[in-house]
Amino acid sequence: MNELEQVVADPDFKGYISDLGGPSANMYRMQGKDEAICARCSSPSCIHPVICNNLDTNHKHMTELYRKVDKHPKVKKAFIGSGIRYDLLVDDFNKNNNDGNHDEYIEQVITRHVSGRLKVAPEHTSDATLRVMRKPSFKYFHKFKEKYDRISEKNNLKQQLIPYFISSHPGCEEVDMANLAAETKDMGFQLEQVQDFTPTPMTVATVIYYSGVHPYTLKPVKTVKTREEKQNQNKFFFWYKKENRDWIRRRLQQANRPDLIEKLLDEPKAESQEQKPMPKWLEERRKKK
Ligand code: SF4
Numbered sequence: 001m002n003e004l005e006q007v008v009a010d011p012d013f014k015g016y017i018s019d020l021g022g023p024s025a026n027m028y029r030m031q032g033k034d035e036a037i038c039a040r041c042s043s044p045s046c047i048h049p050v051i052c053n054n055l056d057t058n059h060k061h062m063t064e065l066y067r068k069v070d071k072h073p074k075v076k077k078a079f080i081g082s083g084i085r086y087d088l089l090v091d092d093f094n095k096n097n098n099d100g101n102h103d104e105y106i107e108q109v110i111t112r113h114v115s116g117r118l119k120v121a122p123e124h125t126s127d128a129t130l131r132v133m134r135k136p137s138f139k140y141f142h143k144f145k146e147k148y149d150r151i152s153e154k155n156n157l158k159q160q161l162i163p164y165f166i167s168s169h170p171g172c173e174e175v176d177m178a179n180l181a182a183e184t185k186d187m188g189f190q191l192e193q194v195q196d197f198t199p200t201p202m203t204v205a206t207v208i209y210y211s212g213v214h215p216y217t218l219k220p221v222k223t224v225k226t227r228e229e230k231q232n233q234n235k236f237f238f239w240y241k242k243e244n245r246d247w248i249r250r251r252l253q254q255a256n257r258p259d260l261i262e263k264l265l266d267e268p269k270a271e272s273q274e275q276k277p278m279p280k281w282l283e284e285r286r287k288k289k
Helices: 002-009 035-040 060-071 101-112 127-133 139-154 174-186 204-211 227-237 242-254 258-265 280-288
Strands: 117-123 160-167
Touching: 060 101, 101 139, 117 127, 117 139, 127 204, 139 160, 160 174, 160 227, 174 227, 174 242, 174 258, 227 242, 242 258
Parallel strands: 117 160
Antiparallel strands: none
């Protein structure tokens, strides 16, 4: 609120806050309940693979802060411009919703702080790739979307939910990208942006990218690196572009995935690709001959 007072006092301030809270907006000021435990902790993540019991994930304080900002007489509108950590708002993943603080937060965001579209970053649909990223299973994104749609409908709002994804991440194979494209298409998305993996310092993914092995298990993890391999992963994402159709069909035929051709290109499975087992009666007749 002190920062807000400084911003609104600026003669150039026109009444709009473009991004309240910063990256991972709903993790603003989340911290250990007992910081003495945190001081002794060596866990690489407070929220993966499960949320630590000692992490205070209550969204109530944030919702109250948003309401305060919203009520400020000099603020016309304050938006959440950065992504929110959606998994922390899914009850199956974060059980800390007995008082309804998750839904209350989402409702506040949806009704007051979204500028047309809300960005969230499931990053991938493949559980194996998500594990390398220390991100939760994509099944939680489905749950979040259900909740988002329910609250939007209740408030008569039609603001787009935009999921962000990454291609060529260590551990991600071409067929994983095809699956990602098929699953998001099935959910009704026609996405326009995918980020190509870029190694950044101090991350497990970067260690894998350069060494070829997972540093915790020392097991090999494949990472695509050439421009061609990266572009190939990217093409599945744009299944709706005419120029990619033939290439996608060929590639999935080679991978023997007629199911994905059907899902991505709306083409029925070709009999020859289905590799159905020969019916018993035909097998026996052939043997007799
Ligand atoms: S994992 Fe738990 S104990 Fe460790 S730093 Fe995070 S909140 Fe604290």
